[in-house]
Amino acid sequence: MTLTTPTAPPVTNRFLVPAAAAVTVVLWASAFIGIRSAGVDYSPGALALGRILVGTVALTVMAALARKLRLPRGRTLVGVLVWGVLWFGLYNLALNAAERTLDAGTASLLVGLAPILIAVFAGVSLGEGFPARLLLGIGIAFAGVAAIALATSSGVSDTISVALGLAAAVVYAGSTILQKRLLPKVDSLTMTWLGCAAGTVACLPFAPVLLDELATAPTSATLSVVYLGVFPTAIAFATWGFALTRTTAGRLGAATYASPPLAVLLSWALLGEVPAPVALVGGALCLTGVLVATLRLR
Secondary structure, three states: OOOOOOOOOOHHHHHHHHHHHHHHHHHHHHHHHHHHHHOOOOOHHHHHHHHHHHHHHHHHHHHHHHOOOOOOOHHHHHHHHHHHHHHHHHHHHHHHHHOOOOOHHHHHHHHOOHHHHHHHHHHHHOOOOOOHHHHHHHHHHHHHHHHHHHHHOOOOOOHHHHHHHHHHHHHHHHHHHHHHHHHHHOOHHHHHHHHHHHHHHHOHHHHHHHHHHHHHOOHHHHHHHHHHHHHHHHHHHHHHHHHHHHOOHHHHHHHHHHHHHHHHHHHHHHHOOOOOHHHHHHHHHHHHHHHHHHOOOO
């Protein structure tokens, strides 16, 4: 009888996937600050178009350097285009509009519902199931997100903005599931590039508004738009697609619960907003939930 020893997970999964997820989480956390900063001078539609237009240009450069684009065909191509309109177009529009009146903490809470929806959708449609550890981690992390939202909320919101934030979370979750289904048929960089381009085309009706606001906006606001396009869009979505190809949607979605506490810390460092003790406790709960949900016990 021949004895075999368990094989270790591939290096790609053991190191690169967590690194890619971490890059995504950090950059998406910074997007809340970028949206709040640019949103003072750019309307939701113009901000969405400007961001994903810059993102498309950046992704085109990345794709050209990688030299690995393989355009899909038929139903796969249609699926990628629909995904791009939803993820890059509709999601950004909803979130930008919501953050016109919602503070960062409340917006984080609403978007923070997405990982829960991802886990539920993945369990139902992708057959990933509902591991107890995943559900426990989600519960702990959601309590942390709620604590952060309560600590940072200014109380200034309205029903429409809350509904838009919830809509963004639903689009976020649904887009993740659709992307997970499509990734076996198209590589992640091609999908991200093509999807961002599709979202840009869908937002072209906002081009006249973007040009008008670009002429009057201060340089700092325009630089925020450029930052949103290059980093939270092009780079973060590319690393997200890379990680999603190599892990489950539920586990990767749970990892994004680290974004709210990171958003608080970035706001503290860049905007001088000192978080309340409750926010720090909430951040610790979020990170604890992420560890419970995503680390494999040996």
